[in-house]
Amino acid sequence: MADPGNSGSSRQGVEVKRAEFNELNEGELGPGGSLGHLLNVRFDVEAVLGRTVLPIEQILELGSGSVVELDRLISESVELVVQGVKVARGEVVVVDDRFAIRIQEIMKPSR
Numbered sequence: 001m002a003d004p005g006n007s008g009s010s011r012q013g014v015e016v017k018r019a020e021f022n023e024l025n026e027g028e029l030g031p032g033g034s035l036g037h038l039l040n041v042r043f044d045v046e047a048v049l050g051r052t053v054l055p056i057e058q059i060l061e062l063g064s065g066s067v068v069e070l071d072r073l074i075s076e077s078v079e080l081v082v083q084g085v086k087v088a089r090g091e092v093v094v095v096d097d098r099f100a101i102r103i104q105e106i107m108k109p110s111r
Contacts, residue, residue, distance in 0.1 A: 047092075047101050048079040077104060 050070025062068070072078075077089035080101055090101040 043083050046081045047099070048081055
């Protein structure tokens with residue numbers, strides 16, 4: 001493989017050059033900047049009360065009035081998940097006859 005610093009190549013007829021990029025200036029990005037059009041992008045947001053694993057036989061037996069126990073205690077936080085990524089934890093509250101989540105902790109990004 002050719003050295004990116006060289007303009008030559010191990011294969012004849014192929015020219016290899018180092019990529020050149022314009023320098024970004026502070027303040028070009030962010031709200032009102034070139035990323036401002038992304039502020040209205042919508043994502044799926046889920047509140048996860050808990051989980052469980054059931055064999056298919058039990059799932060097929062579920063009906064109206066069935067109770068499915070979850071792996072979370074009532075005192076534990078609910079997870080707020082955006083596009084499959086846990087972003088926060090909070091508690092369930094009621095706002096105008098609807099469930100809502102009061103954020104208690106923002107999760108640190110994992111890489």
